[in-house]
Amino acid sequence: MGSNDDLGKIFRAARQALDLTQGEVGREVGYSASAISRIERNRMRIDLDTRLRLARVLHIPAERVSGFPAPAGPVIDTVGNVPMPDEEDAMRRRTTLLGALAAGASAVISTGTAEALPVLDLDDALFRLPNTGPAPLRTLASATAAARETFTAARYSDLSHALPSLLAAAEATRDATAGQARQQANGILARAYVLAAELAAKQHSDTAWVAADRALVAARASGMPIPIGEASRVLAITMRRSGRCASAVRLLTHEAAQLDPADLRAGAVRTTLLLTAAYSAAAGHDRATALALLDEADESVERRAHAAPDGLFTVEATKTQVDVYRIGVHNTLGTPDEAVELARGLNIGLMATAERRARAWTDTARMWHALGKGQQTFAALRRVEREAAQEARRPALRALTANLLYGPTRLPGLKEFAVRTGAVSA
Structure with a gap:
């Protein structure tokens, strides 16, 4: 048996x-989210019964967790002194967004030697932007479009290096402009x-x-529907994950209702919001709403061929995307x-960007894994890579x-x- x-x-x-x-795991076993965090970091002792309850919730064979010894050394946290859900919710309401983030962003935990996917540095990118002057709007728009292309090509290391300067220039340009130019600068900043x-x-x-909140503030200041839709989508994703x-569903459906489905670009934005809302409803165990939103998105793309809303949106509004x-x-x-x-009939090669194709293969891998099909799961993971x-x-x-x-x-x-991918050490 491995170490604790x-x-x-x-x-x-x-x-x-x-x-x-x-x-979500905590609610299933009667613990707070912070307790689950401590368990995952081996900072809280749990008995065999708790291990087995966690194993059932997480679909882990009981023999994989039953033989571990109790943690050695002093108890860092116990069930008795970890806030339970009601207490934790009250604490969260008293904590500002920026204060919570100042306590430390989530770290990437890797047991392997491969280069980790880079996390955008919180201080450099959001709280200590480089000193940069304003730029011409056309130059700034081109730089943002190039950053979008870097993202959709899944070159995340390159993007993490480019974003701080781009954010700083966009902030400076917004602050130095007025009127319609300021609205345009806010749209780019968003x-x-x-x-x-x-x-x-x-x-x-x-x-x-932080980034999603700032995106929505700038998007609303721009008054432009498409940036508002983009920003609402990423904010809803952070809401869902918390x-x-x-x-998240209410935000997305509200914003979708503000868009004219008869307009090609606005209709495409609306479709992507419906898709993200469907996934958010599923994450909240609301099957009826999730499937209804998917059907609405399906009807939207069947009524007309939707292209991407413009050159900066990262999600497609296509039949293939709806199926994914x-x-x-x-x-x-x-x-x-x-x-x-559906997965067997899916032509992932029709998707326009590497990032979207990789995400489609990811969902396919998760499907096969949930069905216990190891060979198909691995094949899909290799396609992601x-x-x-x-x-x-x-x-x-x-x-x-x-x-x-x-x-x-x-x-x-x-x-x-x-x-090779850093899942385990050599």
């Missing part, structure tokens, strides 16, 4: 593979912060909250069997890879893949 340090990693990897938040939020969300970093699924979201929704609802035929190597190094993908590696099926090449 391995126990927390087992729980964390399984939770991330199922795309559950610490709060899109730059959307990219920062999307990059942070790739790592499940709390930095996404357990506020119903609030439907697979993800069924995975989240715990009904992956209902997505098998082929489309976008840095996607395969995301925390959720490394957790899924590690879970597959320690599963019952021995797959040739899986250990090498796990080492």
